[in-house]
Amino acid sequence: MTKKELEHYKQLLLKKREELLREINYIKENSFKKTMKESSGEISAYNFHMADQGTDTNEREKAFMFAYRENRLIYHIDQALERIKTKTYGNCQECGNPINRERLEAVPHARMCIDCKSKEEQSKKE
Numbered sequence: 001m002t003k004k005e006l007e008h009y010k011q012l013l014l015k016k017r018e019e020l021l022r023e024i025n026y027i028k029e030n031s032f033k034k035t036m037k038e039s040s041g042e043i044s045a046y047n048f049h050m051a052d053q054g055t056d057t058n059e060r061e062k063a064f065m066f067a068y069r070e071n072r073l074i075y076h077i078d079q080a081l082e083r084i085k086t087k088t089y090g091n092c093q094e095c096g097n098p099i100n101r102e103r104l105e106a107v108p109h110a111r112m113c114i115d116c117k118s119k120e121e122q123s124k125k126e
């Protein structure tokens with residue numbers, strides 16, 4: 001991959017990372033605010049889930065799961081940025097073949113080519 005291409009994917013990764021961080025902060029802030037409200041016993045119009053504690057817990061769990069997934073994604077993005085530094089970016093970590101460019105545009109943090117990825121997913125199912 002040329003220097004120019006590496007730079008292109010680096011920008012993609014950095015942009016995605018920034019978006020993820022913003023989302024995580026948003027989730028954190030919202031969950032935090034909600035917890036504050038609950039502990040003070042305040043019930044407001046936009047907190048209509050309060051009546052149903054089960055739903056509310058579920059919502060928060062979902063938010064945490066989401067944040068967890070986003071954090072993992074950031075980890076993979078960091079790994080990809082590391083590979084850009086060492087110029088190993090864009091090659092499949094399994095077979096060493098170049099990863100399809102279209103795939104990298106869609107998933108810039110991809111570590112594996114489509115073949116190895118589907119093989120991996122297959123072995124997980126078994």
Ligand SMILES: [Zn+2]
Nearest residue numbers: 092095113116
């Ligand atoms: Zn591969």
